[in-house]
Amino acid sequence: MKKKYIVTTIVTAVFLLGVSLFAWLKPADAFSLSERRRLEQFPEISFDSIISGSFMKDFEDYTLDQFPLRDEFRKIKAFVAMNFFGAKENNGIYVYDGYVSKTEYPLDEESVVKAGDKLEYVYNEYLKDTETKNYLAIIPDKNCFLADKGGVLSIDYEEMISLIRENTGFLEYIDITENLSIDDFYKTDTHWKQENIVDVAQVLCNGMGTSSTQQYTEKTLDKEFYGVYYGQSALPLESETIKYLTNEAIENCVVYDYQNGKETSVYDLEKGMGKDPYELFLSGPISLISIENKNAKTDKELIIFRDSFGSSIAPLLIDGYKKITLVDIRYIHPNFLGQYIEFNNQDVLFLYSTSVLNNSETIK
Amino acid sequence: MLFSSIPFLYYFLPVVLILYFIAPKKLKNSVLLLTSLVFYGWGEPKYVVLMIASILIGYVSGLLIEAFSQKKLSKLFLWLSVGINIGFLAYFKYADFFIENFNTATGLSVPLLRIALPIGISFYTFQILSYTVDVYRKDVPAQKNLINLAAYVTMFPQLIAGPIVRYSHIAKELENRNINVENFAKGMRRFILGLGKKILIANTLGELCDIFKQSDDKSVLFYWLYAVAFMLHVYFDFSGYSDMAIGLGRIFGFNFWENFNYPFISKSATEFWRRWHMSLGTWFRDYVYIPMGGNRVSKPKWFFNIFVVWFLTGFWHGAAWTFIVWGLYFAIFLISEKLLYLKYLEKSKVLSRVYLLVVVGISFVIFNATDMKEAVSYIGGMFGVGGVPLVSTEFFYYLKSFGVTLCIGLIGCTPIVKKTVEKIKEKSIGGKIIAVIEPIFLIALLIVMTAYLVDGSFNPFLYFRF
Numbered sequence: 162m163k164k165k166y167i168v169t170t171i172v173t174a175v176f177l178l179g180v181s182l183f184a185w186l187k188p189a190d191a192f193s194l195s196e197r198r199r200l201e202q203f204p205e206i207s208f209d210s211i212i213s214g215s216f217m218k219d220f221e222d223y224t225l226d227q228f229p230l231r232d233e234f235r236k237i238k239a240f241v242a243m244n245f246f247g248a249k250e251n252n253g254i255y256v257y258d259g260y261v262s263k264t265e266y267p268l269d270e271e272s273v274v275k276a277g278d279k280l281e282y283v284y285n286e287y288l289k290d291t292e293t294k295n296y297l298a299i300i301p302d303k304n305c306f307l308a309d310k311g312g313v314l315s316i317d318y319e320e321m322i323s324l325i326r327e328n329t330g331f332l333e334y335i336d337i338t339e340n341l342s343i344d345d346f347y348k349t350d351t352h353w354k355q356e357n358i359v360d361v362a363q364v365l366c367n368g369m370g371t372s373s374t375q376q377y378t379e380k381t382l383d384k385e386f387y388g389v390y391y392g393q394s395a396l397p398l399e400s401e402t403i404k405y406l407t408n409e410a411i412e413n414c415v416v417y418d419y420q421n422g423k424e425t426s427v428y429d430l431e432k433g434m435g436k437d438p439y440e441l442f443l444s445g446p447i448s449l450i451s452i453e454n455k456n457a458k459t460d461k462e463l464i465i466f467r468d469s470f471g472s473s474i475a476p477l478l479i480d481g482y483k484k485i486t487l488v489d490i491r492y493i494h495p496n497f498l499g500q501y502i503e504f505n506n507q508d509v510l511f512l513y514s515t516s517v518l519n520n521s522e523t524i525k
Numbered sequence: 526m527l528f529s530s531i532p533f534l535y536y537f538l539p540v541v542l543i544l545y546f547i548a549p550k551k552l553k554n555s556v557l558l559l560t561s562l563v564f565y566g567w568g569e570p571k572y573v574v575l576m577i578a579s580i581l582i583g584y585v586s587g588l589l590i591e592a593f594s595q596k597k598l599s600k601l602f603l604w605l606s607v608g609i610n611i612g613f614l615a616y617f618k619y620a621d622f623f624i625e626n627f628n629t630a631t632g633l634s635v636p637l638l639r640i641a642l643p644i645g646i647s648f649y650t651f652q653i654l655s656y657t658v659d660v661y662r663k664d665v666p667a668q669k670n671l672i673n674l675a676a677y678v679t680m681f682p683q684l685i686a687g688p689i690v691r692y693s694h695i696a697k698e699l700e701n702r703n704i705n706v707e708n709f710a711k712g713m714r715r716f717i718l719g720l721g722k723k724i725l726i727a728n729t730l731g732e733l734c735d736i737f738k739q740s741d742d743k744s745v746l747f748y749w750l751y752a753v754a755f756m757l758h759v760y761f762d763f764s765g766y767s768d769m770a771i772g773l774g775r776i777f778g779f780n781f782w783e784n785f786n787y788p789f790i791s792k793s794a795t796e797f798w799r800r801w802h803m804s805l806g807t808w809f810r811d812y813v814y815i816p817m818g819g820n821r822v823s824k825p826k827w828f829f830n831i832f833v834v835w836f837l838t839g840f841w842h843g844a845a846w847t848f849i850v851w852g853l854y855f856a857i858f859l860i861s862e863k864l865l866y867l868k869y870l871e872k873s874k875v876l877s878r879v880y881l882l883v884v885v886g887i888s889f890v891i892f893n894a895t896d897m898k899e900a901v902s903y904i905g906g907m908f909g910v911g912g913v914p915l916v917s918t919e920f921f922y923y924l925k926s927f928g929v930t931l932c933i934g935l936i937g938c939t940p941i942v943k944k945t946v947e948k949i950k951e952k953s954i955g956g957k958i959i960a961v962i963e964p965i966f967l968i969a970l971l972i973v974m975t976a977y978l979v980d981g982s983f984n985p986f987l988y989f990r991f
Contacts, residue, residue: 168964
């Protein structure tokens with residue numbers, strides 16, 4: 162018998178059986194840090210779950226989630242897809258000049274119009290017959306600065322902003338796009354860096370007829386930061402650091418988390434040391450949260466309808482206000498807002514990123 | 526269960542291999558039967574009963590047909606078996622199609638049955654039919670051992686997406702087969718290469734086809750890119766599955782017949798169908814076309830026979846008009862070639878291949894369309910009908926992004942690689958180098974494919990539902 166058949170038999174059989182044994186014996190992990198999600202556990206076996214096929218489906222999810230060296234295998238896939246097969250993106254993620262981003266394409270005009278409708282609903286329900294001053298600012302996502310250079314498809318941002326402005330004529334538009342560049346974003350995350358957006362805060366304050374200080378102390382979170390795209394990309398990327406800006410006024414602010422009914426702080430260091438360090442800023446995704454400025458020299462209040470980008474810029478606006486309330490209508494239906502906020506003469510800023518507008522089904 | 530899944534590769538297959546190779550010879554078919562039932566039940570627990578019923582009908586019919594072979598009753602048992610099995614297929618696969626068309630024709634609103642299609646029913650029904658017909662024709666003796674017959678029908682390597690293995694081809698191997706290291710090594714190599722075709726090429730090109738369908742930036746060249754990508758996708762998907770089936774069969778000591786023979790190098794539609802899905806083509810030839818008289822009849826009857834066979838071939842692929850039109854589309858080309866220009870095609874080397882690729886490319890646009898309206902719209906788009914621009918931004922982008930996979934697909938669908946490897950093997954040093962490289966290559970391929978599976982999501986085979 163030819164030696165090569167013996168070798169092929171042994172090598173392939175040992176590989177299959179070895180990996181299989183590893184997979185059977187490996188203890189299940191509870192959480193994937195790189196993907197920031199809970200991993201599927203071994204499903205319950207019952208007559209009903211087998212007959213309905215749900216056991217099989219859950220078992221398949223379990224085997225994928227718990228596969229030995231899962232992250233390493235995902236890295237191999239990303240490497241082969243992008244370097245051997247020449248794919249421009251891996252699972253929609255691409256890299257250019259060390260920056261990682263997720264493609265946002267095509268422009269979903271219907272979604273943008275619906276986003277405008279949802280903002281109009283808030284306006285009609287709470288703002289129309291009040292003395293509030295109402296503003297709109299749009300945060301372009303990283304692709305705006307990266308996609309063309311990286312050679313990937315991207316939406317026409319000017320067209321998108323025109324479209325949302327056309328549908329939100331009741332809001333005064335403040336243009337912050339000129340003050341942003343790719344350097345203002347984390348390399349491995351979708352968000353902007355707080356230390357780079359002081360000028361953006363200034364533009365917003367000027368636009369709303371107030372002012373903001375530029376006097377901050379820069380601090381660095383004592384934890385390596387791997388942004389949301391790090392896990393999704395499965396590419397070997399370097400960690401980053403999160404810096405945050407503070408001063409006496411910010412430190413003396415009283416922050417109230419309505420969602421969880423508790424006081425918290427502008428910079429939640431406990432969350433910052435957690436699974437998603439970006440939650441350092443105002444404790445991450447919370448439907449309704451307020452910041453009271455004890456040192457305020459004004460009675461003005463600001464209400465920000467926002468997505469996650471709002472968490473890091475809100476502290477930079479506090480100098481001009483006595484109170485800022487942040488509302489995330491992705492997590493709370495606007496109909497409930499009347500129970501918590503009395504709209505009368507506040508400044509109201511709708512601050513949304515283009516990626517949320519292009520996927521507005523997340524807005525309630 | 527899918528071959529291209531982690532549960533199959535690292536949970537099911539290793540257990541089956543261990544059980545199969547430690548089982549004594551007389552129990553090996555039982556191991557295959559039981560594990561195949563688990564394999565089938567994994568995806569369709571409820572329909573295991575239906576498959577077992579089909580097997581029992583085939584088994585009893587075979588015995589009765591043989592027992593009454595000298596009498597007219599034999600024919601009755603044959604028709605009973607054929608009728609019941611076709612009845613199952615008609616009910617589970619085509620009932621809603623018939624009701625929909627009945628409703629359209631009459632204006633009535635007969636409610637649809639909305640029955641989930643049992644996986645692989647088209648394949649195992651055809652296998653049971655061929656078995657009973659072969660027994661009736663006395664081509665093979667009836668199988669007395671129920672386990673052996675059930676192992677043949679349910680054998681998981683070919684159960685859900687073919688090839689359509691004839692009982693007569695493996696009857697002897699069901700009783701006695703060669704299980705050895707050479708078969709294991711060759712089978713494993715074939716399986717891994719088939720898995721690679723499916724995961725690395727078919728799935729990737731499938732993504733491109735999905736992207737195209739959702740695109741609002743279509744252009745003439747993008748339509749053609751889609752047509753090429755889908756041709757390659759369906760070829761690598763299905764031939765990859767056939768490779769895996771043949772490879773797994775070989776590991777277990779069975780020699781299944783080939784199902785594909787580089788169909789895209791054909792010079793005519795006639796030749797294409799001698800190279801594409803050969804087990805289906807020969808099935809219709811042997812059990813429908815020839816019994817109807819084949820080409821040894823008058824010309825009108827011959828055309829009729831061809832149209833019937835290609836109507837059925839299309840309809841076998843799915844309960845939709847697109848599949849029927851796809852089958853009849855080929856019937857028109859096959860008749861035209863036979864009557865008019867086959868001899869010219871056979872003389873040409875380049876033009877004939879261009880002709881074949883265009884014919885097949887358009888055929889698969891029909892095949893993959895959700896309805897005839899979409900098919901007509903896509904074919905129109907390929908020729909710029911309706912003011913479709915020649916190029917678009919997305920065309921260039923996706924051509925670049927999928928270019929390497931397309932090139933590998935285009936080379937891989939020809940015998941170039943196989944011939945090159947064979948030439949290298951002919952030389953002593955070349956053979957030694959390949960002997961060393963081959964196992965390393967196979968493991969590297971397995972690692973990469975595992976990486977794709979771990980990274981990816983659920984990925985059904987195209988031919989699953991046919």
